[in-house]
Amino acid sequence: MLDFYSNTIWRILKPFERPMNKLSDKAKDIGFILGVLFIIFAYFLNGAELIESRYLYRFAICCVLLGVVILCSIRGELRPVKFKKSLMSVWLIFGLLQLISGIINDENYLPEAVLFLIAFPVGFFAFGNMGFEKVSRLLIDACIISFYVFATLSVLFVPITPGHYTGIFANPNVLGEFASLAFCCIIIKIFSTESKRWRIWYIVMLYITAALIFASSSRTGLLSVVLSFLVFLIISAVRGSFKETEFKKILIQMLIIFLIITAVVFIVLTVIIKSGVMRDFSIKIEYVFSVLKSKFSISDRSLNSISSGRIEIWQKYFNKINFLGHPDMEAVDIIRDEVTANYKTCHNYLLQMTINHGIIAGIVAAIGMLLSAVLAVKYALKNKDIQYTMLPIVITTAFGFTSLMASTCITFNYMILMYYYFIQAPLITDGFIIDEQVPEIKKSL
Numbered sequence: 001m002l003d004f005y006s007n008t009i010w011r012i013l014k015p016f017e018r019p020m021n022k023l024s025d026k027a028k029d030i031g032f033i034l035g036v037l038f039i040i041f042a043y044f045l046n047g048a049e050l051i052e053s054r055y056l057y058r059f060a061i062c063c064v065l066l067g068v069v070i071l072c073s074i075r076g077e078l079r080p081v082k083f084k085k086s087l088m089s090v091w092l093i094f095g096l097l098q099l100i101s102g103i104i105n106d107e108n109y110l111p112e113a114v115l116f117l118i119a120f121p122v123g124f125f126a127f128g129n130m131g132f133e134k135v136s137r138l139l140i141d142a143c144i145i146s147f148y149v150f151a152t153l154s155v156l157f158v159p160i161t162p163g164h165y166t167g168i169f170a171n172p173n174v175l176g177e178f179a180s181l182a183f184c185c186i187i188i189k190i191f192s193t194e195s196k197r198w199r200i201w202y203i204v205m206l207y208i209t210a211a212l213i214f215a216s217s218s219r220t221g222l223l224s225v226v227l228s229f230l231v232f233l234i235i236s237a238v239r240g241s242f243k244e245t246e247f248k249k250i251l252i253q254m255l256i257i258f259l260i261i262t263a264v265v266f267i268v269l270t271v272i273i274k275s276g277v278m279r280d281f282s283i284k285i286e287y288v289f290s291v292l293k294s295k296f297s298i299s300d301r302s303l304n305s306i307s308s309g310r311i312e313i314w315q316k317y318f319n320k321i322n323f324l325g326h327p328d329m330e331a332v333d334i335i336r337d338e339v340t341a342n343y344k345t346c347h348n349y350l351l352q353m354t355i356n357h358g359i360i361a362g363i364v365a366a367i368g369m370l371l372s373a374v375l376a377v378k379y380a381l382k383n384k385d386i387q388y389t390m391l392p393i394v395i396t397t398a399f400g401f402t403s404l405m406a407s408t409c410i411t412f413n414y415m416i417l418m419y420y421y422f423i424q425a426p427l428i429t430d431g432f433i434i435d436e437q438v439p440e441i442k443k444s445l
Contacts, residue, residue, distance in 0.1 A: 002083045003433055005092075009125045010080040013070075020074040028072040029138060035069035036142035043178075043415055044150065044168065055410070059111045062412045066119055073126035073135065080433040081128035083121075087375060087428045090368040091116060094361060101325045101357040108328040109356060115411055120421055127422075128429035136388035137192075139422055140185040143415075147182035148205065151212060165215035176221020177402055179213045181416045183225045184394040187232055191250055192387045199250070203257045224401040231397045232390060235377065239384040309334065310347050310405065317346045317355055325358040349403030356409070369403075372396060375427040392423040 020028070039062050095116030102109035127135045154167030164172040186209060190202045213221040241247040316332040331344045346352040350369070354362025376392040383389040399408070399420040408414040411421060 002085060002088055003080070005121070006080045006083055006125065006433060009122050010078060012122065013074065013078055013126065016071055017074055017078050020071055021076065025075065028075070031072035032069050032138045033142045033145070035065045035072065036139065037146050039065045039069075039412065039418070040142070040146040040415060043412065044146075055108070055413070056111065059412060063114075063119060066123065070123050070126045073123075073130040075130050075134075078129055081125050081429045082431050082433050083124070084375075084428055084430045087368070087371050087424070088121075090364060090371060091121075091424070091428065094364045094368060097357050097361040097364060101361065105325050105356070106327040112409075112411060115421075120424075123422070124425045124428050127425040128432075132426040133386055133388050135422075135425065136188070136391045139419065140189055140388070140391070143182055143185040143419065144189065144205070147178060147209070150178070151208065154212075164217050165212070167212070167216075172216040173218050173220060173406065175216045176213050176218025176224075177406065177408070177414060177416050179209050179216070180221045180224040180228070180398045180402065181395070181419055183209050183213070184228050184391070184398050187229065187394060188388060188391050190254070191247070191390075199253070200257065203254050204261070206254075207258055207261050220402055220405045224398045227401050228394045228397045232394050235380050235390065235393055239381060241384075313343050313347055314351060316343075317348075317351055321354055321359055321362075323358050323360070325354075325356050325361065328356065330355060345407035347406055349406070349408050352407040352409050369400065372424060372427055373400065376423075379426055389426075392427060395419055395423050 023031075042058050042062055042065075095113055098109050098116060099113035102113050150168060158165075158167055165175065166172050167175050169175050169178075183206065186202055186206045190199055190206065193199050193202065210225065213225060236242065236247065312334055313332065316334065320326065320330065320332070329344045331342050334341045334343060346355055350362055350366050353365040372392075373396050376396045380389050380393045395416070399416050402408055402416055406414075408417045411418050
């Protein structure tokens, strides 16, 4: 069945093979990066609340851009890829459940069903032909470029606000989510680049990214990057990377550069605070530290308070779980201190999927996340001599933690979700269907 699905995708993409191969690989690399960049640009407009429009319109535009990315992934002769039965079956079943939910509950679920059943499988096919090492490099470059366009605009036009820096976004958690994705990409770039000069720049970028997450006071962002880096180190240790001189040199280089930048920043801030110059700025910096300290404080606080009320939200939504799901934006009211707060999302990926599409869909989504995590670890360990094979595991870790605290359920609304879906490609594909089948397919065209 999955081979038939792969052959069908092959038939769809085959007519584009010849015209796309007339373009140089460099031109297609640029087209790939620009396609992802413009998808992220649409995400900027939404996150900054600069343009109000129905998601359906933005979805259509982003699908066209995703099509550009897929076409620019065509390199040489296309061959039908072999999909892994385990993860691909879970992927398609969940897509069908979203489709059914879209028909029964709410048409707003249909776009995600289209992505699961058609767009991303076609992308996995194209990525499988292109080679994930190349795909990873382009995805990482697109993420880093777009994030630093965002970071530059934020620093230039949005001053640091006390406690919760938002940048050009309306929500500090959105900043934390996107910055944690950039953090993961930069980590992989640092250990993959052969240029020592570029490596230093990437380490500085990593520091700036961490600083922006810190300024946002986003606990989800901070904890996701800490966990991602710890998992990166653990898997690297299992891969035997700590025995390599170059790997240890990079870690030491990172530590030294981080210490130097921190020392310089500390000295400058100390001088500013003691001299009274830029007093407003120093007050803001002190307030950032105090807010972050209070958010991580656990003394004399309930679990619900520590989680910013998420436990209470989850309980309310858990009571609404049923077999068929609910319409989009199913809301609950939480009363705190005689004030009623209305919540339109569960602040949890798996719970949100269960509420939207029913209990079976929630179980299938959980199986998919667990399976992809296991396959990401296997992929990293099996291909330790190939660059970028650590990308799936670090993004899976960052997304996994973020998904506990946020309803990251709409692909083009959350870049960490879109990249999480992108990195399923090497986990969901397993080489090519045997060559003997290809001539038979050609004859039938």
